[in-house]
Amino acid sequence: MSASNFPACLKITLGQEGGYSINRADPGNWTGGKVGKGQLKGTLNGIAASSHPDLDIKNLSEAQVASIYEVEYWRPIRGNDLPAGVDLSTFDFAVNSGISRGAKALQKAAGVTADGRIGPATIAAVVAKSPVAMVTAINDTRLGFLQGLTNWKTFGKGWGARVGTVRAKSLLMAGATAAVLHQAAAADEKKADNDAKSAGASVTAGASTGGGAVIANHAGGIDWIALGALGIAAIIIIGCGFILYRRAAARREMADATRLIAVAS
Known part of the structure; x- marks a missing residue:
């Protein structure tokens, strides 16, 4: 719970945000x-230029960048009042989303009312919790939001x-050991395996539904309405499978990022 943690948090977040870009197709530029x-x-x-139209974006100094992040994100999330690690996870989520x-x-x-306004009651509840548990919960919520x-x-x-990297570095700030990070990575892999297994079952079920969609009516013809309904159902089931495959891939990225930091710590 110190203002001195802002530079460390900012460095990690800026490492995720990237350098200068000027893509004409990006409205934010x-x-x-x-x-146009x-x-x-x-x-x-x-x-971005869209948020700061009066600034010379390309030539912003490090001090200017730091000031913008401190004023627009760090202070609103009460970064100086949050435990180390909890501050980073909250800050990076705020910057990104x-x-x-x-x-x-x-x-x-x-465990308090989620109204988006961080006041004394929120701070008191946060400091009463385990910072490691807080970091884990915040990043689980973040991933769930992004998946939607x-x-x-x-x-x-x-x-x-990104979530894996921020979570791992937040856990270290919160006092977690490398062993805790390896456990988090293993949990990610297990969730990824479960998602991949469910995805395979969905794709198989969808293909089976679509492949068997030949329905004879009482006159010996084809019930096109039923056939169409089955086709739509197959598409939905297969689509759900691909969503799960993508979730599995993201969980594996989290696991990989977490292990890299665990090994280096």
Whole structure:
């Protein structure tokens, strides 16, 4: 619970956000927030022209970047009042998905009303909990939220690696040993195996449903309505299977990221 942990947390988060980019197709790189609207200034360390149209994005100094993150994210999530590790997990979630999301994940883990407003009651509940348990719960909530997004199929593996990295480094900050990290990675692998097994069963069931979709009506013809319904059902079942496959892949990315940090710690 010290302001001195902000630089360490910021360094980890900036390592996930990347450097300077100026993709014309990215609305965030335009000062107007839409492609072709305003000036094309780009994004640096996650700081986008759409959110800071008056800044010279490309030439932001390290001090400016740090100030923006401290004012816009660290202070709102009460980073200085959170235990080490819990601060990093909450901070990185807030940066990646919004302050309210990060705050609510923190509150859910602490067992208080998740209203997104971190006050004295939230802080008191947080410090009464095990920081290792808090870190684990926050990142489980984070992964669950990300899995529900429509672009999960595109970015899921990368998000899994980010959550795994942040969780592992947060656990170390919270005082966990390398053995705890290995246990977390093993739990990820088990969940991934279960998802992959369920995915295989879904795909097989879907294919079977679609393959057997030839239904004769009482006149000896084909019931096209029933046939169509079975086809739709097969597509849904197979689609669920592929979702589970992607979740399994993301869990494995989490496990890999966690083990790398455990070995290096």
